[in-house]
Amino acid sequence: MRNALALSLLAALLGGCASHKPEDYNGVWINQNAIDAASKGTGLRYALERHGPNFEWKVNVAAGQASYSNGFELVEGRLKAIDEDHWQVELDGDQVENLELDGKELVQATSDWAPEQRFQRSSDTINPDIPPGAAFEQALYGAYLKGNWKILEGPGQGGTVRFRDNGALDGLPNLDRYALCLAGDCASMTGKFDSLWLERNQQGNPWIFKRDGKQMEIFQAINDSQPDEMPSLRPGARRWLLEQK
Template identity: 60%
Template sequence: MRQALPLALAALLLGGCASHKPEDFNGTWINQEAIKAANKGGSLRQALNENGPIFEWKLDFAHQQASYSNGFEAADGQLSANQKNWQASFEGGQTEQLELDGDELKAISQSGAEQTFVRVEQPGNTPLGASFEKALYQAYLGGDWKVLEGQGKGGIVRFSDTGTVTGLPGPDRFALCLAGDCASMGGSNDSLWLERNQRGAPFIFKRDGNKLTIYQAVNTAQADEIPQLSPGAQQWVLERD
């Protein structure tokens, strides 16, 4: 009853303004526009910067909870009704207005910036941000990549949507740097992490259409400074069939 009452009051506040039931908002929503922009084959950092900062929402109206991921950090907030639609409120006074437009979720920030999201099917207990990451990996790195230059030349490399990689001599796991410290250390460069047995290193990469070039990462910062990674020696050139 304690949960039902706030939702009933919220419905009264909304009156006839909202055309969707609260449960229509429930679920996981990902930023498909950012994935489409990335999959054009250019800079991942640019695509994410231009279509961010939020990449995934999780909405639970039964518990009036809203969470989002920016690819590096997660934020948990509370859902409430306002005069127009629904509002997600977070620590520090941040708010996002949420509304449905057909099958899409629109989130409007306090500055008026608008982002759109599409709902995805999600298995239970999937970590926040994992659905966007999985969809991005499928689109951006999915398929068969032939090694044109570097160790394993002539072989086929496959990046899975769960973060495993086969065909590269050495590493068996990877992660794209999407945001936060991981991405900022590379400056304007795209970077990824390659590892085996929980030991790994960052690499710089450049994707040009269906060609992916991976470089060793060179730290140009002083010992007491935040690392700044630049491309060093070329490690691999891959081409997607």
Template identity: 55%
Template sequence: MRRALILSALLGLLTGCAGTPPDPSGVWINQAAIDAASKSGKLREALLAYGPNLEWRLDSKAQKASFSNGFELGEGQLSHDPNDKKHWQVAFYGSKQETLAVDGKQLLQTASENWPEQRFSRPQETPTAQAPAGASFQHALYGAFLKGTWIIKEGQGQGSKVSFQPDGRLDGMPNAERYALCLAGDCAAMSGDNDSIWLQQGRQGREYLFQRNDDKLELFEAVNRAQSDEMPEYNPGRRVWLLERD
């Protein structure tokens, strides 16, 4: 009788575990987009191909889920069906809903009416609880896309060594101490098919269009072709800098 009770308890425990999908809590980033951008040098093209979502932050205990696409932050409620052994559901305001699942070392976001299938990985560096949404993706992207030491071959500061830090600091670039890569939103709309970067010194800054081919980085003036009452439409102007990776 005692053995039967123990077996019954074990079966109940196993059944309960089998009905709970793996806990996805934590931060997940779109590593595929980072890898594609770093390899090709085409940032916007990679984000469009592997996006639009760039980062998920999940907390199963608090039943919270949020995503970042580089411009917007979406927040929803995280839950799972007791009869579903694999998937988690994220419900947003209204009827919008997304499905997530832990697939080995990746987080799978299944295809839906809103978004295509996407896969996410854990960031190499553990983010702090105070880090803003999207910060882990940005840090990983910045550390890969423009990594290393660059030499100014043409333009102001010729011969100087430049380094783009993962936290957005910029060392060695004339009249610039911070930078930001355009990921989405208005800057992307204004730049069209071009990649753009923001360079800033103190409170002053401006955008440049850029092309990165392997170890060569060209920065161009962003020339506005739109009318004064229209949204800016930037096209490459004269080349301002040519940098080569050391």
């Protein structure tokens, strides 16, 4: 009886360590930890930087391709198997990223330039028409700015604003689209401040915002740079005060 029990436990352990199939790696994988941190209602870029630098992986085993997005660039590489459980992505400049599966998470191993990161599979499938980073961005928008927001102060006071996960915007007068600044040039221009782009009919401007729990302030962006310099934006007059319902 004791031997039979031991064999049963050993079989269970071995079964739990079974190797993944190559196709298990296929798909779009998003940095859910970064989204969860941001959705608590704190500073956006601070949350993303703490859980970055990469926001999304796209893996296609059959094509031998893998790529990641970090909010402002797409980095593509060649995918190859090291063994049944470990894969490498060879990138330009002799950079290599190591990937493996841990349960339902895709793990990007610690390297000289980045800490370990974990990604969860998105419902989006590998499709050449899906822009790089779009799955992460849509999930982030839906979590960070979800629901309805009441205009406490500013144009349209008393009305309701809705930031949709596809970038559409309802309720802010004379505006119909928005985009959050995640990284790259827009982040360089605003330094420590969070920013977003607001537009109507593809014409718009950058704005500074500050999120504190269920309230969000949106400020005009003042440029302190000379005309021949990169813009350096800081908060100006507050335009709106919103509260999440």
